[in-house]
Amino acid sequence: MKVRIYMAAGMLTAALSLTAQTRDGGISQKMLSEMEKAQGSLPQNRAIFNAIASNKIDDLAKNFRNQGTLDTFFSIETEKQSITDQKSSGRCWMFSGMNVLRSNFTQRLDTVCGFVPGTNDVQLEFSQDHLFFYDQLEKANLFLQGVIDTGRKPIDDQRVQFFFKAPINDGGTFCGVSDLAAKYGLVPKEVMPETFSADNTSKMAQIMKSKLREQGLELRDMVAKGRKAADLQKRKTEMLTEVYRMLSLTLGEPVKQFTYAFRDKSGKALGQTRSYTPQEFYQTVVGHPLNGTFIMVMNDPRREYHKTYEVEYDRHTYDGTNWKYLNLPMDEIEQLAIASLRDGRKLYSSYDVGKQLDRTRGYCDLENYDYASLFGTEFKMDKAQRIATFDSGSTHAMTLTAVDLDADGKATKWKVENSWGASWGQKGCLIMTDRWFREYMFRLVVDKKYVSEQLLREAEQKPIMVMPEDPLFQMDE
Secondary structure, eight states: OHHHHHHHHHHHHHHHHHHHHOOTTSOOHHHHHHHHHHHOOOHHHHHHHHHHHHSOHHHHHBOGGGOSOOOOOOSEEOOOOOOOBOOBSSOHHHHHHHHHHHHHHHTTHHHHTSOOTTTSOBOOOBOHHHHHHHHHHHHHHHHHHHHHHTTTSOTTSHHHHHHHHOSOOSOBOHHHHHHHHHHHOOOBTTTSOOOHHHHBOHHHHHHHHHHHHHHHHHHHHHHHTTOOHHHHHHHHHHHHHHHHHHHHHHHOOOOOOEEEOOBBTTOOBSSOOEEEOHHHHHHHHTOSOSTTSEEEEEOOTTSOTTOEEEETTOSSSTTSOOEEEEEOOHHHHHHHHHHHHHTTOOEEEEEOTTTTEETTTTEEOTTSBOHHHHHTOOOOOOHHHHHHTTSOOOOEEEEEEEEEEOTTSOEEEEEEEOSBOTTSTBTTEEEEEHHHHHHHEEEEEEEGGGSOHHHHHHHTSOOEEEOTTSTTOOOBO
């Protein structure tokens, strides 16, 4: 009898406690009871729980009917090149951008070095470590100068918080490759190979962020005290000198001059060894400024199509190029991609790669995983709704290399070179069905010669400025 009394008293106390804590809009005892009752006691619920409790959700949600042999044939495919590996870093934008540059280089070997494209298989990979050094130095300056520019705003101002929240990062877009390579040149990977901190950026980034935030506070204090612009610039230079030293110790001192000979896969030299500066090597392999040669197009169904947008402060260098794009429907973006691929030109492109990705097979399709059936619910948001609610956005850049067209010239599937190593997926590549591509592809960088005059004029419209806090304007990693 006492046990029953104690149990009843305990249940009453719990109910009163829950009621006492509930305000309008909170979870009441009645609501909780309704939720519990709705679960029922069906045996299959227990079976599903037992399965999920002991296994990966993706293993249980994998759609068996979508596990057939992959069709790896592509009617239009660019020349294959070696697969790169960004390892534990967020530099996919750099790897994809450099993949495009080295592919473009191999198409003009006859004019550059006297080699014959298709017969001289040049083995070339650019040093990511070299460009990453200057990317981090430039981003540090962008932060410090941004702090000076906003120094009279309160610390909780949205723009001030934008800078202090992420004073430096290793993400980016193709605009970063364009600005940095033209300013600092390129070097072969053999000349300045990856360091541990280049491959594994998290600890370096953590330390750099702390130092930059400390420096940013000092600059704000100087602004508040009315210090002259010359004094602010002098102190900023001293701060960047500290940053330069930290980068030199983690990534290595940047190469100023080197000797190099182009070689094939077997290591045979394809020309004479000669001396280069990074800028001279850039002129050899690229040959012209990248800015002005391409447009970036994007699919954002929340916003009006055929309008140009610009993201303020979304750039790699303070004196560089903001991320600007022309918003287009997927049909038009696909036609631009097909035109480029037909001509053998790879493209920088970005995606929400984690959605419906079968990592083992290197395959993206909307029906790879059936989460709805596993959890007894539906997932009904469209692309615009997913973007608006931070459920989806561009997260990863890859190099678009191939498309398969049906008899009517419509795309059925696409292929990209990834930067997760050659042992991943389809020998380092990823195959995407067109229906997945339309839902989770976001950005594409296209050479202007594949773009119509009408679209080129639209790309030159006065851009509509948008805020970098927007869910879609996160950097590719």
